[in-house]
Amino acid sequence: xxxxxxxxxxxxxxxxxxxxxxxxxxxxxxxxxxxxxxxxxxxxxxxxxxxxxxxxxxxxxxxx
Numbered sequence: 001x002x003x004x005x006x007x008x009x010x011x012x013x014x015x016x017x018x019x020x021x022x023x024x025x026x027x028x029x030x031x032x033x034x035x036x037x038x039x040x041x042x043x044x045x046x047x048x049x050x051x052x053x054x055x056x057x058x059x060x061x062x063x064x
Contacts, residue, residue, distance in 0.1 A: 006014075018025060038050065
């Protein structure tokens with residue numbers, strides 16, 4: 001690894017934030033990965049499947 005200049009105090013704060021916000025960080029990662037996939041790699045078939053899944057999820061949220 002390189003010679004990073006992050007202070008030990010900041011490293012401890014970063015670890016604490018990650019420990020306290022695991023679910024939030026997981027959701028942010030899923031969102032980022034999904035957007036990247038759609039923008040860069042998805043084929044037409046993938047986009048059609050996502051549209052169907054999104055419509056189903058919208059209906060589910062509206063009815064709950």
